Amino acid sequence: MRRHHDMGGLDAGPVEQTEHDYSPWEKRVDAIMRLLSDEKCQLMSVDELRRGIENLGPGAYDEYNYYERWISSITNNLIEKGVITVDELGTKMEEAKARWQETQA
Amino acid sequence: MSARFAVGDNVRVREAYPPGHIRTPHFIRGKAGVVSAVIGTFANPEELAYGRPGTPKQTLYWVTFPQTGLWPDYAGPEHDTAVVDVFEHWLVGEQQ
Amino acid sequence: MSDHHHHDDDWPYPHPKQPDTEDAPFTDHMAMAEAVTELLIDKNIFTADDMRKMVEYIDSKSPAEGARMVARAWTDPDFKGRMLKDVNAAAKELDIDAGTIPIRCVENTPEAHNVIVCTLCSCYPRMLLGLPPDWYKSRAYRSRVIREPRKVLAEFGTDISDAVETRVHDSTADLRYMVLPMRPKGSEGMNEDALAGLVTRDSMIGVSVIKDL
Incomplete structure (x- = not known):
């Protein structure tokens, strides 16, 4: 293939x-990504980043811009590794959006 | 681990199309080239990509391909080349 | 560099609109980046200070560092020899931190012109030259330069004689690449700083050459 x-x-x-x-x-x-892959941390390799980007599938790959692909892959890898959970990620994202909304008011 | 090929060796890239994370681009699969450098050993990306250590390390080569051998309709002169980093397990020796 | 992207008359900047920064000021992905950063700091994976320093480090990287190396290579054959063997080590001689990912330098000569691409993703010597231009990451560049290098180079205004070999390097694995462009004719009397000023990012990717003075 x-x-x-x-x-x-x-x-x-x-x-x-x-x-x-x-x-x-x-x-x-x-x-x-640099911090997660550096010698001190070694939590995620460049090939894990690449795999995660490739696995977004053709639709998302073409639709997302470069760093949208990166953060999507990093996030999925961190969830797979048990470093973060879906639930805490969702909560933090809502908080971030709410903070941004406040700055727009 | 010692390198199986040396500079100047004729090699061919395996014609294989497995799914998964692979750093051997499609356009060189099954194509013939010449080893132009032995780069060193690196953890296997096909394993690293899935959170494994990627050992044993694989020898990485520069393989030089004539462009006319890659693309039947290549428009440039015959001496134009492409140089691709290829891991040893993707290469087979080729008699010339 | 490209001034032919002024599709929008009200758009005052010399670069195209970025849908992620200007049109949709706070996207899901931006929220995701912020959330992940906070979580990793909360979990002591890294500190806010590590993050700040890393962004500063990224900001400090630009093609100027590569240009300094090229200028030194043009004026010091021994340095050039070391740079062609090991860019990261040669960089240290000029107090440049080129990171730990091995960078290889390929030399343009009257016989061969080198150009760099990453067809599988967008690998680039970012630790030395900074973040790549958008076109380097584009589908068009990644698809085409490997198959029709002369045509793509012509789109960049670079015509390579048929007598010269074009050599396209696809950085598929653990190396990153930079091109050592040819020193332009007419630069013989120039000092290293002035020479570095002639070296463009695109000449170190290989899509352009440095014009004779």
């Missing part, structure tokens, strides 16, 4: 030479 992320040689349009300044949240996701 050929998986959707394995795209070398496939047809595609012109390379749009886009770039953007990475936003703080994107850098924080990058930082989470």
Whole structure:
């Protein structure tokens, strides 16, 4: 089988030479991964990150942007490893959204 | 563990299509190339990806492929190449 | 670098809109990142200070560090030899921390032009050159540069003579790659700092060359 992320040689349009300044949240996701994979922590390998991204499936892979894929994979890996639970994740996410709502008021 | 191939050896990438986390790209499966460097040994990513240690470590090579051997319709000159990092367990020796 | 993305007349910035930062100010994924960070800090996996320092470290990385190495390699053949063997070790000589993931440098010559891609994900020497440009991670670049390198390079304004070999490196495994571009003609009298100023990020990815002066 050929998986959707394995795209070398496939047809595609012109390379749009886009770039953007990475936003703080994107850098924080990058930082989470570096901290989890560093020699001190060794909680998660780059290949676990990659596997988690590949396993998002073709729909999410194309729909999510780069760091959305990363945080999705990191989160799934941390749940699988028992480092965090779905329930506490959900609670913290609701709190984060509520805090953001307050800043918008 | 000692490297099974040396620089200059003709090799072929196994034509296998297992599911799972694999770092051997589809476009070189079954293709012939030449070992252009022996990089060293690294934990096997196919194991690392699932939280296992990835031992024994696998030798990693640079394999140089002629572009015309990868793509039947390659538009550039014959000396154009692609160099891919390939783990030893994906390579078989090839008589030339 | 690209100024042809001003699709929106009201958009004042030189980069395209990012749907995650401007259009939808707080997405589920952003909430997820915040929640995961808090949980990992609560569980003493790392500290808030570790996080802050790591973001600062990421911010400190830019193509300027790679450019300094290229300029030194152009002026010091012995350094170049060491850099081609082991970028991470050579970086230390210039007080540059290139991280622990091994980086390999491939040298452009009059006979061969190198270009870097990661077809399977988007591996990039981020510990040395900083975070990659978006196009490097794009489906179009990852799919096409391995199969039609000359056409993709032409889209970047880079024409490689048919007499020169194009060599595309797919960083599929544990190495990261950078290109040592050729020193431009006309730069003979320049000092190392001035030379470093000529070296672009794209020339170290291999999608462009440094034009003769």
